[in-house]
Amino acid sequence: MKKHIEQPEKGIQLYKDDKAYLAVLLDALSLDTSEEGEINRAVLKAVLDKYDEILKCIDEDEPFIASWFPYSAEILTAMDVHWWMIAQTAFLGVEAPHINDDIDGSARLLGTDFCTILRLLTYYVEAEKSPKPNALIALLHPCDGTTIAHQLIKHNAKWADVPIFGCDPPYWDDDRSIKYYATEMKRMMDFVTEHTGKKMDIDRLREVCLESNKEYALWQEYNDLRRAVPSPHDWTLGPPQCFAMATYYYPGLPQGTEWFKKLVANAEKRVKEGVCGVPGGERIRMLWFDILPLMWQFDIQPWLEAEWGVNIVMNMFGYTPYTPIDTKNEDTMFYDLAKRSLNDFPMIRQARGVADNFLVDIARIVADYKIDCVVWPGHMGHKDGSANIGMMREKCREIGVPFL
């Protein structure tokens, strides 16, 4: 139940520093008075609110947990549980001044051929540079890295008082697998109750799922608008923000729906007016089939745009099949939330099971988004994807699109 957690000073400080850093960024963004600038600022505002939520929990000794986006956070929203994604600092801190030292520190733990994000999160625990949650929900897929990184956290004496639970992910995506995973997710819910004292209210879950359905439908609508030639937005607005808002910052919350409405309206207007996302004009429509480069995003993407007129029209994080949740009863909701967790979330959907989704998605995105070329950047953590290069190359050859 409710338990006081002694917070590591450095961890809170880093968290506050990152928040301050992002606040400066928000100020800088306010110079951009365009509608798109406002939509982007709303995302950063949501990020800052998440920092505040956790800091408030710490101040008021309220329980909060660490989890991951692929666990259908609608469950946590419905339980009114405060949570933050344990890889948040690794994701968001990429532009922060401390990141290079942290990466060096993490290499001392796990070498350099291990996913940097996972290395960083284990490093932050080891170096006590992370807030300490009342409980941790470990992610055991889509890769070996997550499975073992959470064991490292569990093994770390500094987090010995943090209970940890992981749902066992089946390898398949059929009815049997979804039912199995739904049961695992119910066990996860019991674990959360045990360590936060918060209980599930099924009527509230229904409300949350209905709201989430609206968000996902709008996300789909937005993606459809990105198919336009030229695409209404470039890499600075779109897929990563949609993913973050629907799955992390506002899962099943009306604020998320409102944000999506603004995004869709803006994209619709731009499509109607034929406004191109790439300032100098869109010459090449690219599918970046992985996480967008985090540390070099202000180098690579602007260069691609300026030099080649490249628009990254879609990336792995922006593309999901958007299964709506059937809100008939508890079982249908958990079934569909489990289905979403296994089959919809970007990166999980492609990397978790057999390679087929990788190839199916490439073919569909290339056709739907009128893609001119596909890039597989070869992220060090994605060992499974790197074993798909032959299959991807053959698929791209078959559908007549260059593959790098």
Next chain:
Amino acid sequence: METKIKSQALQEFQEATKTISNPELQKWLKEGGKVFGYFCSYGPEEIITAAGALPMRIRATGVDSTELADAYLSSINCSFCRRAFNAGLDGGYDFLEGAIWLNNCDHVRRIYDNWRRKINTPMSHQMSLPKTSTDAQVEWFREELEIFKDKMEKQLGVTITDDKLWEAIKVHNETRQLLRELYELRKADNPPISGADALSVIVASTCMPRTVFNSKIKELLEDLKGAEGIKDYRARIMLLGSILDDPEYVKVIENIGGLVVTDSLCFGTRICWADVDEKAGDPLTALAKFYIQEKPACPRAFDQQEIRAKFVQGLADDFKVDGVIGLRMVMCDLWAGELYMTDIDLKASNVPYLQLEREYGVVGAGQLRTRVQAFIESMGK
């Protein structure tokens, strides 16, 4: 440092380890027998045996290039997988009637995807292996075993009855018990068999008809009774890691005085330290329990790290180990994390520990010698 006795059985095991397809396996094939390869120590060999076929653990012995595989896999994939797939592309596994994968790691599971597209093995089968180990996972894996059993029946046109399963379980349990007897001898102050030779025996146990292997290992155990033990060593070493199937690698360590007396390897204790419960009511449930809860787990089992650590410590104590060498295959995430934890755990119990990186099929004798030499000296041996 060598095993002192001359043993016909040992020689046959050594031969079997040197190639992918050994004489006993060839004989089996010549007589019309079918062979099914599996990619990980979680491969349900008992069901293959019960179907009347021969289970063999896939290796890439003798494969010294990845030229063919490189068109499909990348340099961040584990060298074992690249070489094993290369062997498949090159026809080295054309004799297989079937190949079986589990989602044991990101590299191996993708070999399934590539293999079924590029290599015409009559049956390719992928299984979903849980990452946690409660009863719900046992139930899940039992279903996976049942699906596999049904597929084997169809592939071979046979019926795998419970009786056949129990019979197979007995044979495989016997293999495990006999391997443990071999390990028991290695606890002695002067073990009668070297680590390199013991590794040959274990590798042979995964690629010969098991009844043949069982009778041959009995011969070997007989030969080893009262044999002169190995005295000229400086330190007793334990090896930890994933796939090590090359006795030459162990020989380098032993030639400078590090006698390998035990291990926690995929070709090692992790395949023989527990038995399937022969008294259980249902053979598939017994097998599922064995693979999920009873067999020493590998690092992908999320909730078993403490058990694994105790297992390693227990072996180190029982075999009076002076130092432990952790072997991590380059690019293997699971073992990168596992060995990081092992290092901490062993330090806490004052067991000297050395971690080495390796590539499958490459001995790298010079560097290995230097590192192990320094390690043995650091222990004051």
